[in-house]
Amino acid sequence: MSIDITVLGEIKVRAGEVKVQLGDRRQRLCLAILAHDLHVVEYSRLMRCLWHENELPVDPQDQIQGYVRGLRTALRATTPGGDKLIRTVRGVGYELTVAPEQVDRHRFARLKAQAEACEDKDPGTAARLAERALTQWRHATGLRGGNPLADSRLEAITSSLQQEHRSVTLLRIRAALRCGRHRQLLPDLARLSTDEYGAEDADLTGLHMLALVRAGRSHDALAVYERHQTAIDELLYGSKPTRELQVLKEKIMRGDESLTPDDKDYADYGRDEPVEPPTTRPAPGGVSFSNHQTGEHAKSFQAYEMNVHGEFEDE
Known part of the structure; x- marks a missing residue:
């Protein structure tokens, strides 16, 4: 029987058409960490992810063993031999022994790598692969749920996932723009730019501006650009747009024809593939981000600010 595990959306396991009952919040989270790593996960890592230091139980290792027993029981109830999917490495920790394709986090990583590999030579394929990767991000909970600043237990995992999501989002937009799909991108760009922190993101702002120019909306x-300038000035007083954005603005103001290639100069996008839409939008129920530079010469720092909404719910 096939097993499918999601950790980018609601933490859940499906055995065929049957949803596995995974237990309470920490037990689900224990499985999610194993599925995210897909290698031997040490007890110490599980403890850091499951409890804050000041809330550790008397015997956390025994508690983790109890969670694993509960997960094995749930898996065995729906899948023949399902209890054997979690391997014990005595004295070290546990390993979830499923194929990467059975976990949405790893499907996303594979599609991301494929999109990155062909972005330069085949932007059309890269854009479609990136779009497929983003469909793995569904409900606004899971490992990416919650604000990492408020829940430091998962910060190392959530910040990495957030950066990967941002990277694929921008790759998809860049590649699609190279294929002349500026009009198709405008609704998504408008939504992303108005999400929390979206107006502050320099890369996103530049791509949005370019798409609008190519659509005849200089x-x-x-x-x-002005909204971005106001947003970063409010965030950090005296901030200025990056030099790249300033140059783009100047080109727009003087009607630089290099910003609007002829149709023949665009790369081939290829045929649209049917893509199952996410259950919920990545933002605001998912990821918002900013990439801003500040300081007199826009050099003092460049940072990504990610904000993820949604909380784990106790059952």
Whole structure:
């Protein structure tokens, strides 16, 4: 029987058409960590992810063993031999022995790597692969749920996932723009730019401006620039747009024809593939981000600010 595990959305396991009952929040989270890593996970890592230091139980290792027993029981109830999917490495920890393709986090990683590998030579394929990767991000809970600043237990995992999501989102937009799909991108760009922190993101702002110019909306592109400038100034007083954005604005104002290639200069996008949409949007129920530079010469620092909404719910 096939097993499918999701950790980018609701933490759940399906055995064929049957949803496995995974138990309470920490027990589900224990499985999610094993599925995220897909190698031997030490007790110490599980303890750091499951409890804050000041809330450790008397015997956390025994508690983790109890969670694993509960997970094995749940898996055995729906899948013949399912209890054997979690391997004990005595004295070290546990390993979930499923194939990467059975976990949405690893499907996402594979599609991301494929998109990155072909972005330069085949932007159309890269854009479609990136879009497929993003469909793995569904419900706004799971390992990416909650604000990592408020829940430091998962910060190492959530911050990495957030950065990967941002990277694929920008790759998809860049590649699709190279294929002349600026009009198709405008709804998503408008939504992303108005999500929390979206107006502060320099890379996203530049891509949004470029898409608007190519759609014949230069005035709106300049308005996006002004909104970005206001947003970063409010975040950190005295911040200025990056030099790249300033140059883009100047080109728009003087009507630089290099910003609007002829149709023949665009790469081939290829045929649209049917893509199952996410159950919920990545933002605001998922990821918002910013990439801003500050300081007199926009050099003092460059940072990613990610905000993820949604909390684990106790059952």
